[in-house]
Amino acid sequence: ILSGLVGSEMCIRDRSKDEDDDSDDGDITVHVTCEGDKTDDLQKSADLSSAVATGVYLARDLGNAPPNDLYPMEFARQAIEFGKEYENVEVKVINYEEAKTLGMGGLVGVGMGSYRKPCMVIMELNGDKPGPSPIIVGKGITFDTGGISLKPPASMDEMKYDMHGSATTFGVMKALAASGHKDRVVGMTCMAENMPSSNAQRPGDVITTYSGKTVEVLNTDAEGRLVLADALWYTQEQYKPEFMVNLATLTGAIVVALGNEYAGLFSNNDKLSNCLLYTSPSPRDQRGSRM
Numbered sequence: 001i002l003s004g005l006v007g008s009e010m011c012i013r014d015r016s017k018d019e020d021d022d023s024d025d026g027d028i029t030v031h032v033t034c035e036g037d038k039t040d041d042l043q044k045s046a047d048l049s050s051a052v053a054t055g056v057y058l059a060r061d062l063g064n065a066p067p068n069d070l071y072p073m074e075f076a077r078q079a080i081e082f083g084k085e086y087e088n089v090e091v092k093v094i095n096y097e098e099a100k101t102l103g104m105g106g107l108v109g110v111g112m113g114s115y116r117k118p119c120m121v122i123m124e125l126n127g128d129k130p131g132p133s134p135i136i137v138g139k140g141i142t143f144d145t146g147g148i149s150l151k152p153p154a155s156m157d158e159m160k161y162d163m164h165g166s167a168t169t170f171g172v173m174k175a176l177a178a179s180g181h182k183d184r185v186v187g188m189t190c191m192a193e194n195m196p197s198s199n200a201q202r203p204g205d206v207i208t209t210y211s212g213k214t215v216e217v218l219n220t221d222a223e224g225r226l227v228l229a230d231a232l233w234y235t236q237e238q239y240k241p242e243f244m245v246n247l248a249t250l251t252g253a254i255v256v257a258l259g260n261e262y263a264g265l266f267s268n269n270d271k272l273s274n275c276l277l278y279t280s281p282s283p284r285d286q287r288g289s290r291m
Contacts, residue, residue: 055175106226111192113200118192140166147220
């Protein structure tokens, strides 16, 4: 069921259609025959698959959105709207000025060169549940020119995908909320646009991150580790997580190692790694490799 839902066409905004296109844009009805005592189980499976598919669609649509439409505070706006859909979801946004006040030098340094300023977006599901909980942290560079250390122009348009960590985090939170997940989960996204300008971070700058550690910036295109340094430290300090899963498009070198079919996984916990890598009984469904 899930494969069919996810494999169907995504919702692309303002998709054009020819006048002579006779395709039906209406709802698709699927009739499934099963034993009488399996009806409830089938309905639960269909509902769960539908909820997961909504999260997959959201993540894909965010990733495919043009960077002039999807920038840090627009991502925050959509997260706020998501929070309004569910009573058990709370969304908090740390804007640019608040990030400066908090001393988030990594996030501020990466995003200050763009007039579309950076922010952090925190989505909390079932926040009233006690105890440590899983936290997903996503990198969200809505467009990455490399900054002053400018990237080569070829394929730079693909740098709109540098926010897929945050897109996936948002999609997971959407899927969990839509499926009626009962436990507490937090999604943290660090959003910025890495642009060159007279106000941009320079190679040779020394910045102070949220943890108090100083960093000398030798290459402004190594921006992911800077925004994540603030996000990860803020997460462990403020939320005391059970464990953290960090999703990020950090380096193209992982594609050289694993190709386009697998994600690289780095972890200090064997149990958590196995849970992430082997969620499916079929080895063909494994989508990651531990490094």
